Amino acid sequence: MATEEPRSGARAVDRAIGVLSCFEGDPELSVSELAHLADLPVSTVHRLAQALVRGRLLEQDPATDRYRIGHGLASLARPALGRLGLDSAAPHLYALAAGIGITVSVSMAEDRDAVTVFQARPPVYFCPNQLPRDRRPLRDSAAGHALLAFSPFDTIAEEHAARRDTRPARTAGLHTDLDRVRRSGFATELMPTDDPIRAVAVPIVGPDKRVRGALAVQARSARLNAELIRNIVPAMRITAGRIAPLFQTVGGATDSAELESR
Structure with missing residues (x-):
């Protein structure tokens, strides 16, 4: 039996988890670095990262535009x-x-x-x-x-x-x-x-x-x-x-x- 393809919503969640997983060790990453690590298009990573920033799971440094783990993730943990x-x-x-x-x-x-x-x-x-x-x-x-x-x-x-x-x-x-x-x-x-x-x-x-x-x-x-x-x-x-x-x-x-x- 063929494996069922994930629905678009589930695929977005999987990709968001992949983006968050790039921050093991607490680095600060640019959107292009994130795209490379997550093996996703830059436009997709930018959209996901901005959604994660709105959810306080990521933060974006206003001076460098680089992303880091947000305080919301600490609250969840x-x-x-x-x-x-x-x-x-x-x-x-x-x-x-x-x-x-x-x-x-x-x-x-x-x-x-x-x-x-x-x-x-x-x-x-x-x-x-x-x-x-x-x-x-x-x-x-x-x-x-x-x-x-x-x-x-x-x-x-x-x-x-x-x-x-x-x-x-x-x-x-x-x-x-x-x-x-x-x-x-x-x-x-x-x-x-x-x-x-x-x-x-x-x-x-x-x-x-x-x-x-x-x-x-x-x-x-x-x-x-x-x-x-x-x-x-x-x-x-x-x-x-x-x-x-x-x-x-x-x-x-x-x-x-x-x-x-x-």
Whole structure:
């Protein structure tokens, strides 16, 4: 049976969602940049962007005509943040970001990925290298390792990963990495790019001893060196301890029964 073509209204909604998705990482984009990212005609993107501005989901800088995320989108997201406990945690996260001069992010486990659910930027020293990707595999990211290493279901998660990857060396490497994270109390990751980026993550452990998420930072490795890591990890741990009781829910992958059923 042929797939039913979306009606014009549904197609417009899909395109508007595509335009909004271009703003992951909170950039400011021109209409031509938006058209390129969304793979849509400039005229279509202009019409959609103006409708989103009227709905307060986007804002347009009057000086540059560039678009950015609007306050209306934050208002819509506030109930979800409240359910996660992130509305109460936000002041602590912004204070940490200001204190260490690096964007602070919170990730939760979902479908064997570490998903970024909140970012707090510092008032100074910000650069795009500090913004994590929206979703990273648990086994391949600093936030993911912090989630796995300090979770009671870590062996289950590792067994799932091992069944997906039959290379013994990689599975053994994951065990070694997680052991190292448990000993040190934090996870690190070096992302090899032209200008390498390093990430550091600590677990957010609730009063019930369950891991609620991971608190992470990332920056150019030339800046986020061993000395800076030693200086900021204690503050990260203190903040993680302060916000842990505020979290109301945990990510889907942190439920061992659910993992076993998959």
